[in-house]
Amino acid sequence: MSLRDDLNLCAPRLRRFARALVGGHPAPNKTADGLVQDILLQTLQQGASLRLNGPDLQIHLYALLTGQLHKLLAKGRVADAAHTEAENFGSGGAGTSGLSRRFESSSGQFAHWLLDIPLEEREALLLVALEGFGYAQAARILQISRTVFVARLARARAALGDIPDVHFVPHSEKPLPVYLRLVK
Amino acid sequence: MRASGAPVTEAELHGFVDGGLERGRRDAVSAFLAASPADAARVDTWRRQNEAIRAAFASIPAPPLPWSQARGFGGLAERICPASRISWRERWSGHLIGLAFAGGVLLTACADYFTNHAGPTDPDAPLAAGTSEAFTAQALSALKAFGPPSAAPRLSPGGAQPVVAPILPALPATGQTLAGVRSMPGEQGQMLCMFYTRKAYGTITLCAEKTPGPVAAAPRISGDYPSAAITWRQSGANYALAGALPEAELRALADSVRVQVDAFDRKE
Numbered sequence: 001m002s003l004r005d006d007l008n009l010c011a012p013r014l015r016r017f018a019r020a021l022v023g024g025h026p027a028p029n030k031t032a033d034g035l036v037q038d039i040l041l042q043t044l045q046q047g048a049s050l051r052l053n054g055p056d057l058q059i060h061l062y063a064l065l066t067g068q069l070h071k072l073l074a075k076g077r078v079a080d081a082a083h084t085e086a087e088n089f090g091s092g093g094a095g096t097s098g099l100s101r102r103f104e105s106s107s108g109q110f111a112h113w114l115l116d117i118p119l120e121e122r123e124a125l126l127l128v129a130l131e132g133f134g135y136a137q138a139a140r141i142l143q144i145s146r147t148v149f150v151a152r153l154a155r156a157r158a159a160l161g162d163i164p165d166v167h168f169v170p171h172s173e174k175p176l177p178v179y180l181r182l183v184k
Numbered sequence: 185m186r187a188s189g190a191p192v193t194e195a196e197l198h199g200f201v202d203g204g205l206e207r208g209r210r211d212a213v214s215a216f217l218a219a220s221p222a223d224a225a226r227v228d229t230w231r232r233q234n235e236a237i238r239a240a241f242a243s244i245p246a247p248p249l250p251w252s253q254a255r256g257f258g259g260l261a262e263r264i265c266p267a268s269r270i271s272w273r274e275r276w277s278g279h280l281i282g283l284a285f286a287g288g289v290l291l292t293a294c295a296d297y298f299t300n301h302a303g304p305t306d307p308d309a310p311l312a313a314g315t316s317e318a319f320t321a322q323a324l325s326a327l328k329a330f331g332p333p334s335a336a337p338r339l340s341p342g343g344a345q346p347v348v349a350p351i352l353p354a355l356p357a358t359g360q361t362l363a364g365v366r367s368m369p370g371e372q373g374q375m376l377c378m379f380y381t382r383k384a385y386g387t388i389t390l391c392a393e394k395t396p397g398p399v400a401a402a403p404r405i406s407g408d409y410p411s412a413a414i415t416w417r418q419s420g421a422n423y424a425l426a427g428a429l430p431e432a433e434l435r436a437l438a439d440s441v442r443v444q445v446d447a448f449d450r451k452e
Contacts, residue, residue, distance in 0.1 A: 154198060161229070
């Protein structure tokens, strides 16, 4: 089992997490997908020198992803793009042209609710609720203590509040780009 | 470890929702919530939040096809990204292997066909990053258009402008039959499709098209059952496998085809 195979197995989940974190919805997102691609290639190029396997590789990838996202955010390159994409997603505007799935407008609202949560709290919530990490693993990914992690999770849940039933209805299909383009 | 009689903390309420508590503390939290409707309502809200988040992102694309699993591996993938695990490997069965072998044999013929019949490639054509959507759509269209063998068009006598290329004899395999092979113009070159019939799932098609571009690209699933297709690039050709198969079987079948193509390459 090569590192590339391992990365390919992780790619869909990483992409899902990145899209949720950056765009608040599962549709293709240039920033999120580019970020995942960069991380996969970076890890692939580091190759065996990483000496990671199993859960450690997974934690490494998620830690890289969240770390890179924070760096991008610090440069101001993510927030505007994310909100624009969320607005387009909710309204069916230009940003939806390449979507593999679209959702009812109430789902677009859901994306806004997610994006309204501060990034540090959103990532805590998504690591647990979406990716199924335990608190200890999630705290390792975010490189914070477990206590701080739980506090962020609590704030995220309080910010999200009581959400009504949302029906996620898939619409037209469009094949997604390949996730890892460096093959041989 | 906290004693089972210790007061319930806020962190434990979150842990209760996220499944991170030991059994003893779970019981303590359950008892606490039974006596505290306000906290029970909060916990219920968090649970609904989790469900909404999972539902919102349940539509994310399927995991990629792990090529190496077909060659056998030590289980590393089983330990990483557990949500990516799929049951298709367990469904691997002899008839699929047989079908894949038949596919491999036919691909040998296909490769020869491409070598001798494929026209020159367009130097201005853009290099494909992977398999194209048009190629996938063509494979699905070919599947829809394929009729029973008795009704399939035949090579017109005298070799005058046949509508479609010759249909090759079918190779029987367990559970399915190779019904024929059809050649047709592809997006950038000649496209060849092999059609198989299976009692339970109708017709399945495997299409291949030699095009300029990268040597290989990872697979991806398009569409949903019963109109799903899996496409990939291998050895400089686009491949598409389409049909009314459950995704797991589609992946397994594609994986076996890939192995056969690899094996063929190594023999060259």
